[in-house]
Every structure is written in C-alpha cells, then in structure tokens.
Amino acid sequence: MPIIQTPHLSMPKLGLGTWPMKGEECARAVASALEIGYRHIDTAEMYDNEEAVGQGIRDGGVPREQVFVTTKVWWENLAAPDHALEQSLKRLALDYVDLFLIHWPNPAVPLAPTLAMMAVLKERGLCRAIGVANFTPRLLREAIATGAPIAANQVEYHVMLGQDPLLSICRENNLALTAYSPLGKGGLTDDPALARIAAKHGVTGPQVALAWLVGQEGVSAIPKSSRPENQRANLAALSLTLDDEDRAAIAALPKDRRFVNPAFAPDWGS
C-alpha cells in the first residue's frame, strides 16, 4: 500500500469511505476491506456509523496501529471539538484516531480557537494529526496561517472536478489532499472516455478514475464500497499506471462537475 508521508502523517493512499453505510452492512464492509488489504478507513460523527466502523476494525483482525482511521467533527459542533472527539472515540471504542478533521467550515465559529483546541487534542494523543475538509483555497490559507499543524484537506476531487489551486497550497505546505467521492458517487462509472482508457489497459472505468487520483503526488482517495468485489477492484487500481495519452484524455474532460454541494457549503470559488 503506497503512503503519503509528511511531517504530520503517514496516510495510506487508498482508504475506504463509509458514508452512507450503517450498522451490520458498515461493519461487514470495514472488516472485508481490512481483510483484503485496506489500511485506511474514513468516518465522521455525522455518519452515525462510528460504532459499526469500530466493530468492523475489530472484526477485520488487523492490529490497531496498522490501520489509519479518520473521523470528523460536524460543522455545528466546532465550538467544542474536544467533546466531539471524546464521543467519537467512545463510539469507535478506540484510544485515538489517526486524523481528526473539521468536516465543513462554519463562518459563525472563529477558526483559530477551534484549531488550537484540536492541536491540544493532538498533544494529548487523542488524535495523531488534525486537518480540515471542504476548505476552499482562501479558508485553507487562513487555517494554515493560524499556525496549527494542519495535515490534510479532504475535498471532493475526481476526473470531472478540478482542484489545482488547492493542490498547489497542499504541496507548498506539506498537506495531504484526500479525494472524497472519487468515483463521483458512482456517477463516473459509465463515462465513455474512461471506458476507452479502461479497455486499453484491460481494467474498468472506476479503476482508471482512481488510478488518476492516487498517481498524483500527495493525493489519497477514499472510495466507498459495500461490495468486496468492488473493494478489491479499487485496491487493484493502485497497480495501474496511466500514460501521457490517458492523462491528456482525462484532462480534456469537464472539470466542474460537483456532486456534493449542501446548503451550508462554502463559496467554492473563494
């Protein structure tokens, strides 16, 4: 499993997304992913599945220290990230998570004190690293400027949504960029351009979409799959190397298709 290594974290490049799985389905998917070779699991307090994720981690039989676990504090709870993380750890039945993220920015809550509290949680060993999600370039710069040890920004990123400004900031500041909805919520599976590249390599369109992401410096991806066969296919995408012709075909795809855009999302252009 290739990893992203920065001063703040060692993150496996491919992880399992767990939203919107819950209960038994979620626990089974996490256990199966770990058995297959995944070492990175993504959850959040908002997903209402942390108990199941914890169960899946125990069932997967991989030593805790070999699994990279991310959870997130919901944007309405940013005034008390300490309380949120303590509750998440209880539900997960873990002593620490590897990465603790602000799930969405909240303009009504000052960022610096939230990040300062999260840095204290890192010092206390309740999380190994801290970071943000859904931060635009402006917000990410603001977060970095607080001096908090931000390790990652998790954002929607796939072959049909560009993130060049964020990638530049992440690389300049040694941050990982984690791509969520890397398969466009499953909406990219039938794209003809991806299918042509896939046919050339004897793989599938989703594998091409994932290979494009994880082949980029500092980028990890967290596809969700409840099916062991799709989990295996997604893991196998790590071995696929795209060539210049493939990358040019992907570069020519539209780069403005956003699948996740709730009412509380920031102004993405900022």
Ligand SMILES: NC(=O)c1ccc[n+]([C@@H]2O[C@H](COP(=O)([O-])OP(=O)(O)OC[C@H]3O[C@@H](n4cnc5c(N)ncnc54)[C@H](OP(=O)(O)O)[C@@H]3O)[C@@H](O)[C@H]2O)c1
């Ligand atoms: N930070 C945030 O605000 C945020 C927002 C959205 C998502 N996320 C995280 O990112 C994770 C992934 O994003 P997502 O769930 O929105 O979308 P996604 O991973 O892009 O797509 C998931 C869909 O693709 C299907 N799929 C997976 N592998 C496949 C394959 N090899 N071939 C064909 N279909 C395949 C899955 O179906 P099966 O299950 O049937 O395989 C599922 O329907 C989430 O689970 C969550 O952990 C974070």
